[in-house]
Amino acid sequence: MTESPHPLLPPTTPVLRLDAGVLQVGGADGGTGLRVSPAGPAVAALLRRLDGRRSQRALRGDATADGLPGQVVDDLLAGLRAAGLVHDLAATDLLATDPGPAAGARAAAELPAAVPGREDGGRWRARRQSAVVVEGANRVGTPLAAVLAASGVGRVHVRDRGTTAAGDAIVGGASAADEGRPRSLAAADAVRRASPLTDLRPLPPDTAPDLVVLTRPWAAVDPLSAAWQRAGTPHLVATVRQQTGVVGPFVLPGVSSCLHCAEAWRRDDDPSWPRLAAQLAAVDADPGGSTITCLFTALTAAVQVLAHLDGSGQPATVDATLEVGPPGHLPRLRRWPPHPSCGCVRQVQGGGDRDRGHWAGD
Numbered sequence: 001m002t003e004s005p006h007p008l009l010p011p012t013t014p015v016l017r018l019d020a021g022v023l024q025v026g027g028a029d030g031g032t033g034l035r036v037s038p039a040g041p042a043v044a045a046l047l048r049r050l051d052g053r054r055s056q057r058a059l060r061g062d063a064t065a066d067g068l069p070g071q072v073v074d075d076l077l078a079g080l081r082a083a084g085l086v087h088d089l090a091a092t093d094l095l096a097t098d099p100g101p102a103a104g105a106r107a108a109a110e111l112p113a114a115v116p117g118r119e120d121g122g123r124w125r126a127r128r129q130s131a132v133v134v135e136g137a138n139r140v141g142t143p144l145a146a147v148l149a150a151s152g153v154g155r156v157h158v159r160d161r162g163t164t165a166a167g168d169a170i171v172g173g174a175s176a177a178d179e180g181r182p183r184s185l186a187a188a189d190a191v192r193r194a195s196p197l198t199d200l201r202p203l204p205p206d207t208a209p210d211l212v213v214l215t216r217p218w219a220a221v222d223p224l225s226a227a228w229q230r231a232g233t234p235h236l237v238a239t240v241r242q243q244t245g246v247v248g249p250f251v252l253p254g255v256s257s258c259l260h261c262a263e264a265w266r267r268d269d270d271p272s273w274p275r276l277a278a279q280l281a282a283v284d285a286d287p288g289g290s291t292i293t294c295l296f297t298a299l300t301a302a303v304q305v306l307a308h309l310d311g312s313g314q315p316a317t318v319d320a321t322l323e324v325g326p327p328g329h330l331p332r333l334r335r336w337p338p339h340p341s342c343g344c345v346r347q348v349q350g351g352g353d354r355d356r357g358h359w360a361g362d
């Protein structure tokens with residue numbers, strides 16, 4: 001923990017009075033709550049000041065001026081942290097938000113979901129300093145880019161050389177009015193609508209993004225994906241094939257299975273797969289799929305991207321895919337471990353025991 005953390009009690013946390021001396025913080029609708037007693041006006045004032053902008057040292061000073069002992073402040077904060085109600089921001093998190101009241105209001109809505117779980121803070125800053133490239137301004141890629149930007153990713157660049165077709169329009173992405181415009185411009189406008197200050201510029205030629213998202217249906221046979229693998233740049237597939245949204249594998253080059261591993265497993269299952277795949281890849285197809293499937297896919301991908309950028313844990317789609325589709329859109333996890341013939345991971349273990357899929361939550 002930093003020397004003086006900046007505790008944040010998300011403003012949506014209910015603070016309810018049970019009687020004159022007892023406050024309940026959180027705990028509505030089955031969540032963990034904390035009852036604070038005695039809880040006079042000084043305690044209520046302290047709770048209101050937990051906005052992530054004041055250090056614990058400053059909070060102690062204000063509370064002492066209100067007549068509350070410093071030890072009471074420390075104990076109350078410890079209780080709120082133990083209940084998962086308060087999250088600590090680092091000073092660098094506070095500096096990482098765009099200036100201005102509107103940007104501040106947007107960040108206030110995003111921060112509580114971004115910061116839990118890392119005691120020293122810094123997750124928000126990591127997200128703000130990240131650069132993501134989305135390959136494909138289509139019905140998955142553009143809403144995904146908008147979601148990432150709105151979630152605080154500092155730089156989001158969408159690459160596409162095509163022209164917007166009527167079928168590209170989707171909630172959160174290209175609009176009906178974008179038909180005929182360059183897709184890259186339509187995508188940039190969609191991202192700006194979601195987050196006006198996000199940096200949309202392409203990265204300098206000598207700079208690698210933190211992550212690339214490949215949104216065309218058969219990225220594994222795309223030479224572009226091989227280039228990212230060689231460069232050591234993490235990349236993630238997020239696409240819709242027929243009516244199924246596919247998110248993953250999340251490739252950490254040299255560490256996890258790659259897109260060719262998944263192809264090799266498919267070839268093991270069906271020796272004619274390479275011939276079929278070549279025909280699938282030869283068509284310059286973009287994701288079809290219903291609005292719900294495309295947005296489910298984009299959101300599922302966004303969760304994977306943010307887990308990686310924030311450092312909040314290994315994305316679920318490392319060595320795996322999550323698949324969603326109608327009618328229920330319940331995610332299905334399929335395992336794609338490193339293939340023994342690929343050699344992309346230095347020490348490939350196992351190989352013949354691939355789990356051919358199970359429902360998440362089994």
Ligand SMILES: [Zn+2]
Nearest residue numbers: 258261342344
């Ligand atoms: Zn591989």
